[in-house]
Amino acid sequence: MFKTFSHDRDKTTWKKSVRQIFFGGLFTKYIAGILLVILGFLIATFSLEWLEQLGMGLDRIYLYLPAIVSVCLTQIIIRISPSPRFWSRGLIVTILIGLTLRYLFWRSLSSLNLSNPIDGIFSISLFVLELLVIFSSVLQLYLMYHLKDRRREADYYSQQVINEEYCPYVDIFIPTYNEPIFILKRTIIGCKLLNYKHKEIYVLDDTGRAEVKQLAEELGCYYISRSHNTHAKAGNLNNALQQTNGELVVVFDADFVPTTNFLERTIGFFQNNKIALLQTPQSFYNADPISRNLGLEHILNPEEEVFYRQLQPMKDGVGSVICAGTSFVVRRSYLEEVGGFVTESISEDYFTGIRLSSQGYEVIYLSEKLSAGLAAESISEHIAQRLRWGRGTLQAFFIKENPLTIPNLTFKQRLAHLEGILHWFNGIPRCLFLMLPFLYSIFNIVFIQITSDEFIYIFLPCYITHLSVFRWLSFKTRSVIFSDIYSLISCFPTSYNSLKVIFNPFNTTFRVTIKGISRNYYVYNFKLALPLIICLIINLISLVVSLFRDPTTVIDFNIGTYWSLYNALIICVALLAFLDKPKPSIYDSFPLRKKIKILASNQVIYGKTLEISEEGATILVNSHNDIPAEFILQLGRLKIDSYLMEKSNNNHQDKKKLRIKFNQLTLQQHQEIIYLLYSHPQRWTSKELKLSPGELVSLRLAVTVLFNFLAILLIPKRRKQAKIMSN
Structure with missing residues (x-):
């Protein structure tokens, strides 16, 4: 009934690898590399003998052989396979485990x-x-x-969702406690922009704020509140489960904005009746405070990048994906079967995933950035x-969902x-x-x-x-x-x-x-x-x-x-x-380059944006133009009443840099800004991952x-x- 996939997208056979080396134009390159390594070793040997004559005590050259051989071998593998593939990763891991056990034996x-x-x-x-x-x-x-990669599966299943061959009803939960209204509004608008008809959006307000209820009504979504905060977020989610009936439930934290194709890329997996929950990465649109405080936000990747690019695919390979509490989809019937979200721990997401796994259901991971939130x-x-x-x-040690003791896990x-x-x-x-x-x-x-x-x-x-x-x-x-x-x-x-x-x-x-x-x-x-x-x-x-x-x-x-x-x-x-x-x-700016027009006083001034946020933009225009205090900014089809905050000369003599602020945005204008900044497909996946130095x-x-x-x-x-x- 279901298409079979090879989960190891990067899997390469030894036969293919050898063929690529010898017949792909790389043979000469790697032979030259090996000869250089041998030459380097000989030079090092003579250098060490020379140092020995100076009384430096380096008389046993063979001591260096393990370090030289292991480093050279791993570097040759890395040069052949610049990105970890099935065979190259396996070789490197085997070498590392061997060296670690050797060290441990000596220790x-x-x-x-x-x-x-x-x-x-x-x-x-x-x-x-x-x-x-x-x-x-x-x-x-x-x-x-x-390691397991499910992106090819997503390509297949998403077509059935797009073609409306599979279209279950989906309830979208946005739990909120004390988040500012402007953050919550951003998330609700992002959910409204999702490319899927059969969805309902619920704002789960655990503080009973009148302004949140009003916001939900203005944006056309449902509002659910309760008179107490028992069991915190888990209790809030369970309360909403009792008042809704969609086949699938999607959860976004109040600061997480999905891309418009989130549901198209995820819910198709649930055609497989074994799947109970699908987790996607937590991506953040602002820099984490460590890289920002060090002034390296444009160089270092967020701390979560290692977890979601390396650890979660590893865990998916053995069926132990961690539910991260946001940006996930869960099947309602299976969730209700296990008693809803776990309330015994503050990590209700993690232990709910464990509870589902213990019942024989699959908790899987799609390594594709389909939403972004606000980092601390x-x-x-x-x-x-x-x-x-x-x-x-x-707290796993003190509740029945302890993954080390709960029945039925492998x-x-x-x-x-x-x-x-x-x-x-x-x-x-x-x-x-x-x-x-x-x-x-x-x-x-x-x-x-x-x-x-x-x-x-x-x-x-x-x-x-x-x-x-x-x-x-x-x-x-x-x-x-x-x-x-x-x-x-x-x-x-x-x-x-x-x-x-x-x-x-x-x-x-x-x-x-x-x-x-x-x-x-x-x-x-x-x-x-x-x-x-x-x-x-x-x-x-x-x-x-x-x-x-x-x-x-x-x-x-x-x-x-x-x-x-x-x-x-x-x-x-x-x-x-x-x-x-x-x-x-309070708003984050994004370095987006877009052509713009300034419309004012019967003149049109052309320029481009350097940064855009929900409250304004930084733009670059020709210096000979006189910029009025108020004007209309045209960004594509979007026209926004704006006013000038600050202007300064750019490094180029003929350019001016302007900092402008938007006047009160209409709902339609705000939706288009949210789409541009957060929600359009490939918004975060197209963003090049910074290569760590x-x-x-x-x-x-x-x-x-x-x-x-x-x-x-x-x-x-x-x-x-x-x-x-x-x-």
């Missing part, structure tokens, strides 16, 4: 320092923490064998949001859920790793026995290989350095939160992320930064001490120096992310960020511009 048998009780306690403790991190990493590597707009809200996610996930499904649970404990070893160089340098606690030969022969191949393929495996969304910085920023709050949940899982009430804010000044979140400030001080102390100490008899490689230096660098960058930049407007470039960017901040502190003019308030 367990040769590197523990049990010479005295104090060193023994710290050495074993460090090893246990490493085991936690390594186990979590190996789980991820194992799951990479199972301050670093404090960003971290608070993650703490809520972590608290909800770890072993692979449990492993995938275990990986997600362990993620919230990874902050604990990260915090302690920041303090170990201090213990080594100041208190002479030797927590690992490692010689320079062992460092080169065992540690270096494992570390360099992981470093060289991390960006490739994550589809070039994140480098190791910035991944570490992101995790460092929240490691202390998440570690405390995880331990707190274990001892008291249900003592905190649900709090919605505050959105729609504006501010005209800098805010430094000193309270959140304090643990890292302390860590920076102790790492600088340990660095200074390590530089002037002699190697001990136990360890002839001064690991404390390098560890302290690295810690100090990334802590400094992480501390800068706690400085929230000004956000003058490599490790060396990431290091340069980190240093540049530090120097820019020092310039603000040391240059009076820039310091005056940056009015900083402490929060």
Whole structure:
């Protein structure tokens, strides 16, 4: 009845790969590459022999072979397959797992320092923490064998929806608690623009606001409220389930705007009676506060990009997709069969998906950006949001929907859920790793026995290989350095939160992320930064001490120096992310280039937009034109009454840059602006994914960020511009 698909879209056979290499014009290229590697090795060999003659102690060249071979092999694979494919990803993952097990074997048998009780306690403790991190990493590597891509399926099923061969009735739920009206209106308009006839839109207001009811009536959708807030969002959704009857239910958070083809690309999957829920990515139209505060919003990808491009397809491959609470479709009959949305945890979405899976239904993932929402707009809200996610996930240990114990899940499904649970404990070893160089340098606690030969022969191949393929495996969304910085920023709050949940899982009430804010000044979140400030001080102390100490008899490689230096660098960058930049407007602007006309006083002035938002635009026009205070802006077929806010000379002598503001938009005009900014098909998928910089470039960017901040502190003019308030 249903068409069979090969889910591994990127699957390439060995036969095809070899044919491509030998007969695709690439043979000479790769032979030349291999010869260059051999030549480089010979040069390195002679160089090392020369260094040995200088007394540098590098007399055993074979020690470098594992590092050279593993890096060269992985780089050859990456050059043949620039994007991870079935065969290349499998080879890389196998190499990484092998190197990790080799390192683990050495750590367990040769590197523990049990010479005295104090060193023994710290050495074993460090090893246990490493085991936690390594186990979590190996789980991820194992799951990479199972990536699934359903976009070809969506192409097939969507045609049946477009041709109206399959058209179930759909109820669209927009739960809201305290979101500003302008954000909610944006989402409702986006839902009204959806290309699908058989839909009804329901605004689920958990605060009973009169203005929300009025908005729903104005925009022609249904309004549902209740007299209490029991079970928060889950209770709100369950209350709406009892008052509606559509075959499928779609949920959008109050700040998420769908593209017009959302339903066309998703609901066709439900022709397969095994499917209970389909999740799509959470995409955000504004920069996350970390990249924005560091001034790298045009370089770094959002933090969620790694999860939705890498982790969710991995989980889909083993049937353990995480329902993310927004931008998903669920079959009503199956949802009602399992008792509705789970109310025992604040992560009702996650555990509802688990409950459906335990009944034998499929929870699947479509890796296609079909909606976009508003990311947290301050670093404090960003971290608070993650703490809520972590608290909800770890409540699994205390409810019957625990994915590790609930009946009928497969072993692979449990492993995938275990990986997600362990993620919230990874902050604990990260915090302690920041303090170990201090213990080594100041208190002479030797927590690992490692010689320079062992460092080169065992540690270096494992570390360099992981470093060289991390960006490739994550589809070039994140480098190791910035991944570490992101995790460092929240490691202390998440570690405390995880331990707190274990001892008291249900003592905190649900709090919605505050959105729609504006501010005209800098805010430094000193309270959140304090643990890292302390860590920076102790790492600088340990660095200074390590530089002037002699190697001990136990360890002839001064690991404390390098560890302290690295810690100090990334802590400094992480501390800068706690400085929230000004956000003058509640509206976000988008860099859209569109031709425009200014119509005023019997003249037509031509120009183009640089940025557009819901309240206005920045445009570029010829400098010889006199711009009136009020005029009509024509953007395509759209004509909007506008007025001039500010004008300035552009870098080009013959151009002026104008900042204009729209007068009161009509509903029709607002709909067209929403369509342009958020809702037209391919709005987010056509947006090129920023390729994360490599490790060396990431290091340069980190240093540049530090120097820019020092310039603000040391240059009076820039310091005056940056009015900083402490929060």
